[in-house]
Amino acid sequence: MPSQEPVIKNQIRRLRFEHGEMTQDQLAKMAGVTRHTIMALEAGKYFPSLLLAFRIARAFDAPIDRVFEYHELAGLSPGGAS
Amino acid sequence: MSDSEKWAWWALGVVFLTIGAYGAFLIFLGHGPAITSVFALLALTAVPASSRRYFRGRSFDEREREIANKSWRAGFSAVWLAFIGLFLTIGFFKGWDATLILPVWNLEETILWAWVGILGVEAVTTLILYRGGAHA
Numbered sequence: 001m002p003s004q005e006p007v008i009k010n011q012i013r014r015l016r017f018e019h020g021e022m023t024q025d026q027l028a029k030m031a032g033v034t035r036h037t038i039m040a041l042e043a044g045k046y047f048p049s050l051l052l053a054f055r056i057a058r059a060f061d062a063p064i065d066r067v068f069e070y071h072e073l074a075g076l077s078p079g080g081a082s
Numbered sequence: 083m084s085d086s087e088k089w090a091w092w093a094l095g096v097v098f099l100t101i102g103a104y105g106a107f108l109i110f111l112g113h114g115p116a117i118t119s120v121f122a123l124l125a126l127t128a129v130p131a132s133s134r135r136y137f138r139g140r141s142f143d144e145r146e147r148e149i150a151n152k153s154w155r156a157g158f159s160a161v162w163l164a165f166i167g168l169f170l171t172i173g174f175f176k177g178w179d180a181t182l183i184l185p186v187w188n189l190e191e192t193i194l195w196a197w198v199g200i201l202g203v204e205a206v207t208t209l210i211l212y213r214g215g216a217h218a
Contacts, residue, residue: 032143033143033144033145034084034143034145034146036084036145036146036212037143037144037145037146040145045214046145048144049144051144052143052144
């Protein structure tokens with residue numbers, strides 16, 4: 001049975017590599033956080049605040065919904081279809 | 083390893099050192115006011131503060147702050163529950179109208195043990211939240 005808890009997935013790792021293999025440290029400096037927080041975000045162990053989400057999106061020069069995706073149910077796409 | 087994790091390991095070390103020193107003093111000196119002096123070791127928890135980032139002009143980020151807050155709350159809650167348990171136990175066994183006559187060092191030790199408890203739980207919670215995540 002899938003978890004009922006909503007989750008936020010992100011594309012940070014992919015976007016880093018698309019941006020000249022940006023390191024976690026570089027992204028951390030641009031977003032004003034520690035590398036450990038970037039690691040936790042990539043591992044899905046931490047949901048960022050809206051402010052941090054915007055900072056990360058700005059670091060990639062991408063809209064926020066390209067970096068973060070909201071999933072109502074684990075395993076389902078934002079639209080509800082799997 | 084982040085600075086907060088380093089602090090947590092250090093704090094745990096200090097807690098165990100204090101407990102160890104207390105045990106050693108208890109064996110060699112017996113229970114009494116002198117034993118309270120081992121709690122001076124708790125001052126060692128301030129040592130890593132000189133190298134922590136906020137003393138170098140940088141502040142914790144939002145995840146570190148969240149973990150620090152949760153850890154502090156966990157430590158304080160644990161000790162608060164222990165105090166409630168202690169008071170209830172005393173009440174049940176001694177009677178609710180009983181009068182307690184205690185030496186001052188007993189009170190001091192109780193407060194210092196509470197501080198040890200807060201530090202220990204705070205450090206362990208910090209390590210768990212950093213490792214496990216739990217969206218902290």
